[in-house]
Amino acid sequence: MNDERDDIAENELPHPDFRCGFVALAGRPNVGKSTLLNALIGFRLSIVSPRPQTTRHRILGIATSEAGQILYVDTPGLHRGAKRAMNRSLNRAVRSAISEVEVAAQVIEAGRWTDEDQALYEALAEQQVPRLLVINKVDLSKDKAALLPFVADLCEKHSFDAVHYVSALKRKGLDALTQDILTRLPVRAPIFGEDEITDRSERFLAAEMVREQLMLRLDQELPYATTVEIEQFNDRPDGVAEIHAVIWVERDGQKAIVIGQGGAQLKAIGTAARRHMERMFDRKVFLKLWVKVREGWVDDEAMLKQFGYTD
Numbered sequence: 001m002n003d004e005r006d007d008i009a010e011n012e013l014p015h016p017d018f019r020c021g022f023v024a025l026a027g028r029p030n031v032g033k034s035t036l037l038n039a040l041i042g043f044r045l046s047i048v049s050p051r052p053q054t055t056r057h058r059i060l061g062i063a064t065s066e067a068g069q070i071l072y073v074d075t076p077g078l079h080r081g082a083k084r085a086m087n088r089s090l091n092r093a094v095r096s097a098i099s100e101v102e103v104a105a106q107v108i109e110a111g112r113w114t115d116e117d118q119a120l121y122e123a124l125a126e127q128q129v130p131r132l133l134v135i136n137k138v139d140l141s142k143d144k145a146a147l148l149p150f151v152a153d154l155c156e157k158h159s160f161d162a163v164h165y166v167s168a169l170k171r172k173g174l175d176a177l178t179q180d181i182l183t184r185l186p187v188r189a190p191i192f193g194e195d196e197i198t199d200r201s202e203r204f205l206a207a208e209m210v211r212e213q214l215m216l217r218l219d220q221e222l223p224y225a226t227t228v229e230i231e232q233f234n235d236r237p238d239g240v241a242e243i244h245a246v247i248w249v250e251r252d253g254q255k256a257i258v259i260g261q262g263g264a265q266l267k268a269i270g271t272a273a274r275r276h277m278e279r280m281f282d283r284k285v286f287l288k289l290w291v292k293v294r295e296g297w298v299d300d301e302a303m304l305k306q307f308g309y310t311d
Protein backbone atom coordinates (compact mmCIF):
# COMPACT_ATOMS: atom_id res chain seq x y z
CA MET A 1 0.00 0.00 0.00
CA ASN A 2 2.91 2.33 0.58
CA ASP A 3 3.71 2.30 -3.13
CA GLU A 4 0.16 3.38 -3.84
CA ARG A 5 0.52 6.24 -1.43
CA ASP A 6 3.73 7.36 -3.09
CA ASP A 7 1.82 7.66 -6.35
CA ILE A 8 -0.86 9.82 -4.81
CA ALA A 9 0.76 13.11 -5.70
CA GLU A 10 0.42 12.23 -9.37
CA ASN A 11 -3.39 12.29 -9.27
CA GLU A 12 -5.29 15.55 -9.14
CA LEU A 13 -7.71 16.58 -6.44
CA PRO A 14 -11.20 16.60 -8.02
CA HIS A 15 -12.09 19.47 -5.63
CA PRO A 16 -10.34 21.14 -2.70
CA ASP A 17 -12.10 19.06 -0.05
CA PHE A 18 -11.89 15.63 -1.70
CA ARG A 19 -11.03 12.97 0.90
CA CYS A 20 -9.30 9.66 0.35
CA GLY A 21 -7.91 7.03 2.66
CA PHE A 22 -7.85 3.52 4.03
CA VAL A 23 -10.36 2.20 6.55
CA ALA A 24 -10.10 -1.18 8.27
CA LEU A 25 -13.29 -3.13 8.80
CA ALA A 26 -12.19 -5.28 11.70
CA GLY A 27 -14.17 -7.67 13.81
CA ARG A 28 -14.35 -11.19 15.05
CA PRO A 29 -15.57 -13.86 12.61
CA ASN A 30 -19.23 -13.71 11.60
CA VAL A 31 -20.12 -10.22 12.83
CA GLY A 32 -20.95 -9.22 9.25
CA LYS A 33 -17.83 -7.45 7.97
CA SER A 34 -18.08 -8.82 4.46
CA THR A 35 -21.79 -8.03 4.24
CA LEU A 36 -21.01 -4.52 5.44
CA LEU A 37 -18.21 -4.07 2.92
CA ASN A 38 -20.49 -5.18 0.10
CA ALA A 39 -23.21 -2.80 1.25
CA LEU A 40 -20.78 0.10 1.56
CA ILE A 41 -19.40 -0.31 -1.93
CA GLY A 42 -22.76 -1.31 -3.40
CA PHE A 43 -21.43 -4.51 -4.90
CA ARG A 44 -21.22 -8.13 -3.81
CA LEU A 45 -17.45 -8.27 -3.71
CA SER A 46 -16.54 -10.07 -0.53
CA ILE A 47 -17.95 -13.56 -0.08
CA VAL A 48 -20.53 -14.07 2.64
CA SER A 49 -21.81 -17.18 4.33
CA PRO A 50 -23.48 -17.96 7.65
CA ARG A 51 -20.28 -19.72 8.74
CA PRO A 52 -17.60 -18.02 10.78
CA GLN A 53 -14.18 -17.59 9.18
CA THR A 54 -15.44 -17.35 5.62
CA THR A 55 -13.06 -14.53 4.81
CA ARG A 56 -9.47 -15.72 4.40
CA HIS A 57 -7.94 -12.88 2.46
CA ARG A 58 -7.57 -9.18 2.86
CA ILE A 59 -9.76 -7.53 0.27
CA LEU A 60 -9.80 -3.89 -0.68
CA GLY A 61 -13.25 -2.51 -1.50
CA ILE A 62 -13.32 0.89 -3.17
CA ALA A 63 -16.22 3.32 -2.76
CA THR A 64 -15.92 6.54 -4.72
CA SER A 65 -18.39 9.41 -4.44
CA GLU A 66 -18.40 13.16 -5.07
CA ALA A 67 -17.07 13.68 -1.58
CA GLY A 68 -14.21 11.23 -1.64
CA GLN A 69 -12.81 7.77 -2.10
CA ILE A 70 -12.94 5.34 0.80
CA LEU A 71 -10.70 2.29 0.56
CA TYR A 72 -12.13 -0.36 2.82
CA VAL A 73 -9.89 -3.15 3.98
CA ASP A 74 -12.01 -6.19 4.84
CA THR A 75 -9.89 -8.24 7.18
CA PRO A 76 -10.31 -11.87 8.15
CA GLY A 77 -11.67 -12.11 11.70
CA LEU A 78 -8.91 -12.30 14.30
CA HIS A 79 -8.52 -15.93 15.33
CA ARG A 80 -7.68 -16.57 18.94
CA GLY A 81 -5.41 -19.42 19.94
CA ALA A 82 -4.49 -19.95 16.31
CA LYS A 83 -2.64 -23.25 16.11
CA ARG A 84 -2.86 -24.22 12.50
CA ALA A 85 -0.64 -22.44 10.00
CA MET A 86 -3.58 -20.96 8.18
CA ASN A 87 -4.98 -19.37 11.30
CA ARG A 88 -1.59 -17.95 12.17
CA SER A 89 -1.30 -16.41 8.73
CA LEU A 90 -4.78 -14.90 9.13
CA ASN A 91 -3.76 -13.25 12.36
CA ARG A 92 -0.70 -11.77 10.69
CA ALA A 93 -2.88 -10.45 7.87
CA VAL A 94 -5.19 -8.71 10.35
CA ARG A 95 -2.35 -7.06 12.23
CA SER A 96 -0.70 -5.81 9.06
CA ALA A 97 -4.00 -4.52 7.66
CA ILE A 98 -4.72 -2.59 10.82
CA SER A 99 -1.31 -0.94 10.82
CA GLU A 100 -1.81 0.59 7.37
CA VAL A 101 -5.12 2.39 7.77
CA GLU A 102 -6.22 5.92 8.65
CA VAL A 103 -9.45 4.90 10.39
CA ALA A 104 -10.31 1.65 12.14
CA ALA A 105 -13.91 0.52 12.35
CA GLN A 106 -14.50 -2.27 14.82
CA VAL A 107 -17.61 -4.17 13.82
CA ILE A 108 -19.53 -6.04 16.50
CA GLU A 109 -22.91 -7.71 16.78
CA ALA A 110 -25.67 -5.78 18.53
CA GLY A 111 -25.81 -6.77 22.20
CA ARG A 112 -22.70 -8.98 22.20
CA TRP A 113 -19.17 -8.22 23.32
CA THR A 114 -17.05 -11.35 23.56
CA ASP A 115 -13.45 -12.06 24.57
CA GLU A 116 -12.57 -12.04 20.89
CA ASP A 117 -14.07 -8.56 20.49
CA GLN A 118 -11.98 -7.46 23.47
CA ALA A 119 -8.79 -8.98 21.98
CA LEU A 120 -9.39 -7.16 18.73
CA TYR A 121 -10.13 -3.91 20.55
CA GLU A 122 -6.76 -4.20 22.28
CA ALA A 123 -4.99 -4.84 18.97
CA LEU A 124 -6.69 -1.78 17.47
CA ALA A 125 -5.92 0.37 20.49
CA GLU A 126 -2.21 -0.01 19.74
CA GLN A 127 -2.70 2.07 16.58
CA GLN A 128 -2.92 5.85 16.76
CA VAL A 129 -5.93 6.17 14.47
CA PRO A 130 -9.57 7.12 15.10
CA ARG A 131 -11.58 4.10 16.22
CA LEU A 132 -15.25 3.75 15.33
CA LEU A 133 -17.52 1.24 16.97
CA VAL A 134 -19.91 -0.14 14.38
CA ILE A 135 -22.77 -2.06 15.94
CA ASN A 136 -24.12 -4.29 13.20
CA LYS A 137 -27.23 -6.47 12.96
CA VAL A 138 -29.39 -3.94 14.81
CA ASP A 139 -32.30 -5.32 12.77
CA LEU A 140 -32.18 -8.39 15.03
CA SER A 141 -32.85 -6.39 18.22
CA LYS A 142 -36.58 -6.01 18.64
CA ASP A 143 -36.20 -3.46 21.40
CA LYS A 144 -33.65 -0.89 20.24
CA ALA A 145 -33.75 0.97 23.56
CA ALA A 146 -32.44 -2.17 25.23
CA LEU A 147 -29.17 -1.66 23.37
CA LEU A 148 -28.48 1.65 25.09
CA PRO A 149 -27.22 0.31 28.44
CA PHE A 150 -25.05 -2.21 26.55
CA VAL A 151 -23.46 0.59 24.53
CA ALA A 152 -23.16 2.92 27.53
CA ASP A 153 -21.30 0.21 29.43
CA LEU A 154 -19.00 -0.49 26.47
CA CYS A 155 -18.17 3.17 26.02
CA GLU A 156 -17.43 3.61 29.69
CA LYS A 157 -14.83 0.83 29.58
CA HIS A 158 -13.41 1.53 26.12
CA SER A 159 -12.39 4.52 24.11
CA PHE A 160 -14.16 4.94 20.78
CA ASP A 161 -14.28 8.14 18.75
CA ALA A 162 -17.84 7.46 17.57
CA VAL A 163 -20.54 4.82 17.73
CA HIS A 164 -22.68 3.82 14.75
CA TYR A 165 -25.74 1.59 14.66
CA VAL A 166 -26.11 -0.21 11.36
CA SER A 167 -27.73 -3.12 9.64
CA ALA A 168 -25.49 -4.23 6.80
CA LEU A 169 -28.20 -6.61 5.65
CA LYS A 170 -30.97 -3.98 5.52
CA ARG A 171 -28.57 -1.20 4.53
CA LYS A 172 -29.46 0.98 7.50
CA GLY A 173 -27.19 3.58 9.07
CA LEU A 174 -24.64 3.38 6.28
CA ASP A 175 -24.86 7.00 5.07
CA ALA A 176 -24.07 8.37 8.51
CA LEU A 177 -21.18 5.95 8.83
CA THR A 178 -19.78 6.92 5.43
CA GLN A 179 -20.08 10.64 6.22
CA ASP A 180 -18.28 10.18 9.50
CA ILE A 181 -15.48 8.19 7.90
CA LEU A 182 -14.99 10.79 5.16
CA THR A 183 -14.55 13.61 7.65
CA ARG A 184 -11.76 11.63 9.32
CA LEU A 185 -9.81 10.98 6.11
CA PRO A 186 -7.15 13.32 4.78
CA VAL A 187 -7.72 15.66 1.85
CA ARG A 188 -6.11 13.65 -0.88
CA ALA A 189 -6.56 12.81 -4.55
CA PRO A 190 -8.22 9.49 -5.42
CA ILE A 191 -5.85 6.55 -5.70
CA PHE A 192 -8.11 4.40 -7.89
CA GLY A 193 -10.34 5.17 -10.86
CA GLU A 194 -13.97 5.98 -10.04
CA ASP A 195 -15.26 2.75 -11.64
CA GLU A 196 -12.89 0.46 -9.79
CA ILE A 197 -14.38 -1.58 -6.96
CA THR A 198 -11.38 -3.62 -5.85
CA ASP A 199 -7.66 -4.02 -6.23
CA ARG A 200 -8.15 -7.76 -6.66
CA SER A 201 -7.93 -9.50 -10.02
CA GLU A 202 -10.78 -11.35 -11.69
CA ARG A 203 -8.70 -14.48 -11.21
CA PHE A 204 -8.71 -13.98 -7.45
CA LEU A 205 -12.42 -13.15 -7.40
CA ALA A 206 -13.20 -16.27 -9.44
CA ALA A 207 -11.52 -18.48 -6.83
CA GLU A 208 -13.43 -16.68 -4.08
CA MET A 209 -16.75 -17.28 -5.83
CA VAL A 210 -16.12 -21.03 -6.02
CA ARG A 211 -15.08 -20.97 -2.37
CA GLU A 212 -18.27 -19.15 -1.43
CA GLN A 213 -20.32 -22.02 -2.87
CA LEU A 214 -18.24 -24.56 -0.94
CA MET A 215 -18.96 -22.61 2.23
CA LEU A 216 -22.66 -22.47 1.48
CA ARG A 217 -23.15 -26.06 0.33
CA LEU A 218 -20.84 -28.27 2.37
CA ASP A 219 -21.54 -29.35 5.92
CA GLN A 220 -19.66 -28.97 9.16
CA GLU A 221 -15.89 -28.74 8.99
CA LEU A 222 -15.46 -29.69 5.34
CA PRO A 223 -15.33 -26.15 3.90
CA TYR A 224 -12.37 -25.40 6.13
CA ALA A 225 -10.45 -28.29 4.55
CA THR A 226 -10.95 -26.98 1.04
CA THR A 227 -9.37 -24.26 -1.01
CA VAL A 228 -9.62 -23.20 -4.62
CA GLU A 229 -6.85 -22.62 -7.12
CA ILE A 230 -7.44 -21.09 -10.54
CA GLU A 231 -5.23 -22.95 -13.00
CA GLN A 232 -6.34 -21.08 -16.07
CA PHE A 233 -8.24 -17.85 -16.79
CA ASN A 234 -8.43 -17.15 -20.52
CA ASP A 235 -10.45 -14.61 -22.44
CA ARG A 236 -11.37 -16.48 -25.60
CA PRO A 237 -11.80 -14.76 -28.97
CA ASP A 238 -15.57 -15.42 -28.76
CA GLY A 239 -15.75 -13.20 -25.67
CA VAL A 240 -16.20 -16.06 -23.20
CA ALA A 241 -13.97 -16.22 -20.13
CA GLU A 242 -12.72 -19.80 -19.81
CA ILE A 243 -11.84 -20.60 -16.23
CA HIS A 244 -10.31 -23.84 -14.93
CA ALA A 245 -10.36 -24.23 -11.17
CA VAL A 246 -9.13 -26.92 -8.81
CA ILE A 247 -10.87 -27.51 -5.51
CA TRP A 248 -8.20 -28.86 -3.16
CA VAL A 249 -9.28 -31.10 -0.29
CA GLU A 250 -7.29 -32.92 2.38
CA ARG A 251 -8.59 -36.48 1.97
CA ASP A 252 -10.21 -38.89 -0.53
CA GLY A 253 -13.41 -39.06 1.51
CA GLN A 254 -13.76 -35.29 1.27
CA LYS A 255 -13.29 -35.46 -2.48
CA ALA A 256 -16.22 -37.85 -2.78
CA ILE A 257 -18.42 -35.51 -0.76
CA VAL A 258 -17.52 -32.44 -2.81
CA ILE A 259 -18.29 -34.34 -6.03
CA GLY A 260 -21.53 -35.79 -4.61
CA GLN A 261 -23.83 -38.51 -5.96
CA GLY A 262 -23.30 -38.74 -9.69
CA GLY A 263 -21.40 -35.43 -9.60
CA ALA A 264 -24.52 -33.53 -8.51
CA GLN A 265 -22.87 -31.47 -5.78
CA LEU A 266 -19.96 -30.36 -7.94
CA LYS A 267 -22.36 -29.45 -10.71
CA ALA A 268 -24.45 -27.30 -8.36
CA ILE A 269 -21.31 -25.59 -7.03
CA GLY A 270 -20.12 -24.90 -10.57
CA THR A 271 -23.43 -23.58 -11.83
CA ALA A 272 -23.94 -21.17 -8.94
CA ALA A 273 -20.34 -19.93 -9.04
CA ARG A 274 -20.50 -19.45 -12.81
CA ARG A 275 -23.70 -17.39 -12.58
CA HIS A 276 -22.13 -15.16 -9.98
CA MET A 277 -18.98 -14.75 -12.10
CA GLU A 278 -21.00 -13.81 -15.16
CA ARG A 279 -22.72 -11.05 -13.19
CA MET A 280 -19.50 -9.76 -11.75
CA PHE A 281 -17.31 -10.02 -14.85
CA ASP A 282 -20.06 -8.91 -17.20
CA ARG A 283 -19.44 -11.62 -19.78
CA LYS A 284 -20.17 -15.29 -20.39
CA VAL A 285 -18.11 -17.73 -18.38
CA PHE A 286 -17.14 -21.32 -19.13
CA LEU A 287 -16.14 -22.83 -15.79
CA LYS A 288 -14.48 -26.21 -15.42
CA LEU A 289 -13.94 -27.63 -11.93
CA TRP A 290 -11.71 -30.44 -10.67
CA VAL A 291 -11.45 -31.84 -7.17
CA LYS A 292 -7.98 -32.95 -6.09
CA VAL A 293 -6.52 -34.28 -2.85
CA ARG A 294 -3.50 -32.74 -1.18
CA GLU A 295 -2.99 -34.05 2.31
CA GLY A 296 -2.23 -31.53 5.00
CA TRP A 297 -2.41 -28.38 2.89
CA VAL A 298 -3.99 -26.47 5.78
CA ASP A 299 -0.84 -26.98 7.88
CA ASP A 300 1.72 -26.45 5.15
CA GLU A 301 3.18 -22.96 4.77
CA ALA A 302 4.50 -23.66 1.25
CA MET A 303 1.11 -24.78 0.03
CA LEU A 304 -0.57 -21.83 1.68
CA LYS A 305 1.80 -19.63 -0.28
CA GLN A 306 0.91 -21.40 -3.50
CA PHE A 307 -2.78 -20.88 -2.74
CA GLY A 308 -2.21 -17.22 -2.01
CA TYR A 309 -2.79 -17.17 1.74
CA THR A 310 0.52 -15.59 2.64
CA ASP A 311 2.10 -12.50 1.16
Ligand SMILES: Nc1nc2c(ncn2[C@@H]2O[C@H](COP(=O)(O)OP(=O)(O)OP(=O)(O)O)[C@@H](O)[C@H]2O)c(=O)[nH]1
Binds near residue numbers: 027029030053138139
Ligand atom coordinates in the same frame (compact mmCIF):
# COMPACT_ATOMS: atom_id res chain seq x y z
N1 LIG B 1 -29.67 -10.02 10.57
C1 LIG B 1 -28.51 -9.60 10.07
N2 LIG B 1 -27.61 -10.50 9.64
C2 LIG B 1 -26.44 -10.03 9.12
C3 LIG B 1 -26.16 -8.64 9.04
N3 LIG B 1 -24.93 -8.52 8.50
C4 LIG B 1 -24.47 -9.75 8.26
N4 LIG B 1 -25.37 -10.69 8.62
C5 LIG B 1 -25.23 -12.16 8.51
O1 LIG B 1 -24.17 -12.61 9.33
C6 LIG B 1 -23.50 -13.73 8.72
C7 LIG B 1 -22.01 -13.46 8.61
O2 LIG B 1 -21.80 -12.39 7.72
P1 LIG B 1 -20.39 -12.11 7.04
O3 LIG B 1 -20.54 -10.82 6.33
O4 LIG B 1 -19.90 -13.30 6.29
O5 LIG B 1 -19.48 -11.94 8.33
P2 LIG B 1 -17.91 -11.69 8.47
O6 LIG B 1 -17.74 -10.87 9.68
O7 LIG B 1 -17.36 -11.18 7.20
O8 LIG B 1 -17.42 -13.13 8.74
P3 LIG B 1 -15.96 -13.79 8.54
O9 LIG B 1 -15.84 -14.05 7.08
O10 LIG B 1 -16.10 -15.02 9.32
O11 LIG B 1 -14.93 -12.87 9.08
C8 LIG B 1 -24.19 -13.93 7.35
O12 LIG B 1 -25.15 -14.94 7.50
C9 LIG B 1 -24.85 -12.58 7.09
O13 LIG B 1 -26.00 -12.66 6.27
C10 LIG B 1 -27.17 -7.71 9.50
O14 LIG B 1 -27.04 -6.49 9.46
N5 LIG B 1 -28.31 -8.26 10.01
